[in-house]
Amino acid sequence: MSALPGLSLQELLMAASTPRATVLEPTPSSASADVSPRRRSTRFRPRVLLVESDKDARASLAMGLVGAGFEVLAAPAIEDILGELGEGRPLPHLVIAPAEASGDGMEGFTLCARLRDDARTEHLPVYLLSRHEAPHHRERADAVRADDYLLHPVPPQVLVSLARLKAGRSAFAPDYEAHTLRMPLAQVLHALLCGSRAGRVELRDNEGWLSFRQGHVVDASFDGERGLIAIRRLLFFGSGAYAVSFGEALAEGKLLLNLKIYASLLMPAAERFSALCSLGIPLSARLTVDFKRLADMLKSLPDDVGQVIRLFDGQRTVHTALLECSLPEVTTLEVVTLLYAQGVLVPANLIAEREPVPQSIPPFFEPVLRAEEEEEPFSEAFETSGPSRAA
Incomplete structure (x- = not known):
């Protein structure tokens, strides 16, 4: 359970100990972390507060985020980043925290609940990470309105994809835009299947969509196909802007594909297909x-x-x-x-x-008529025979 359960967010901020957080910034040449097609010309550097008690895991996740263009403030405990949420401080664009408490520290569930109760931070996106799945954890994550709940080990690329999707945007937006040039469908789907949410991914420029629910793809449609063929071809051929929407009503259908099969078979195939396309043979050739x-x-x-x-x-x-x-x-x-x-x-x-086409095309075979046959070339063939003619 949380330490200091009766305190408000502001009181927790005042009670926070001296920060032990480390600030990591991307190099000036790093790519922008923004994936929205609406901000293509601006360099967007979202700031992420990352809490992870394990030193190696914290370093791996932080470097993954920094390499993707995020500025990261990484700390071993939630108390170490509370000062960054105080009055007069610029708010971060995303918070990633452990679901369970570390020692006598605060739980991520409690932090998320306090953020939601404060008008200044209620729309701040929050991801909760857990080292073990308890039966009530998903219900608690929904109760405090966390953006998602994921189980360790979380691959850095998964966290990068989720951060790119939501950093700097409201936690309760109806949908989140991205583009396949900056975040391929195979990557975002992998990240979504690692979470516990339900929703839909829909292409904007051509017909194609898929629905997901708690680590499974439940339905898909692309170019007249449905089911597993549609999933595969959507990942291979789907391109352009797309939107990710969350909600149980958007994820109706039977289970088609789980995370394990997707990560071991379909995602590597999609990455191989993308690598082959990058070699230079356009699909339109x-x-x-x-x-x-x-x-x-x-x-x-x-x-x-x-x-x-x-x-x-x-x-x-x-x-x-x-x-x-x-x-x-x-x-x-x-x-x-x-x-x-x-x-x-x-x-x-x-x-x-x-091999150019010849300038003059040879004519088809035609019979050459003699001069005396020009008027009636086939007259003999139609002459009638009979006694009267012989006479």
Whole structure:
């Protein structure tokens, strides 16, 4: 339980001991921590208050946040950061605190409740981290209106994604905007599945969404597909601005995918797909086969590569070929990348330039008529035979 349970937030601030917090700042060249498409030209340095009793875990999480462009004030106990929440001090953009008390210190549940009861801090986003899951912890997190409740060990990238999503924004906003260029869908979904909340991720620029609930994906839709195929293709092909909304009503459906399977299989596949795309073959490119090069490389190619090669006729895009091929999208893109590097697949316009269309197209075969047959070339074929003609 919390120490000093009857004190208000301001009284706790006055009773706080000398801070033992360490301030860590990103280098001037660090990327902005902002992920909103509305503030692309400004450098946003949100400040995070991070409380973690374990020294190594605190250093790992703090450096992850600093590397992502956040300014971090890290401390071993909640009491060490209370002074940063006092009157006259600029408020941080996010608070990350342990759910359980450290020794006789304060619980994160109590801190969050006090922040919510103070008009000055009631909208400050708060994440609670726990080393063990008690049956009542999730209910308590909901009762104090924490933004989420996560179990250790928390990967630094997960905390970075959650911080990017909410730092500097109200804890109770209807939705939170981000962009796939600054925070890929695979990363934000991993972070959301690590928490206990329910909600929905929805693309703004094209049709696609998925619903999540307490560490599971429960439904998804993308490009006319539903279920697991939609989840995979949404992570591979979904792009642009998107919104994350929270609420049980937004997460209806059956359990499709849990965190363990997602983290071990689907997320690595999405990261591999993204890495292949970064090699430089646009998904909108139209490729065709260089048959001269194919003949040279044919003996060294596996037999099942043929089903990939056949798809590239100069008309299909790489994106279309990935959808039509019977192989998994990542495997198909790996094959396409290899064939492109070997010169078997080339841009369609390159073949057109190398082998231009003839200026004069030879005519089809036509019979040459003799002069005497020009008027009625087939007259003999239609002549009738009979006695009268013979007579």
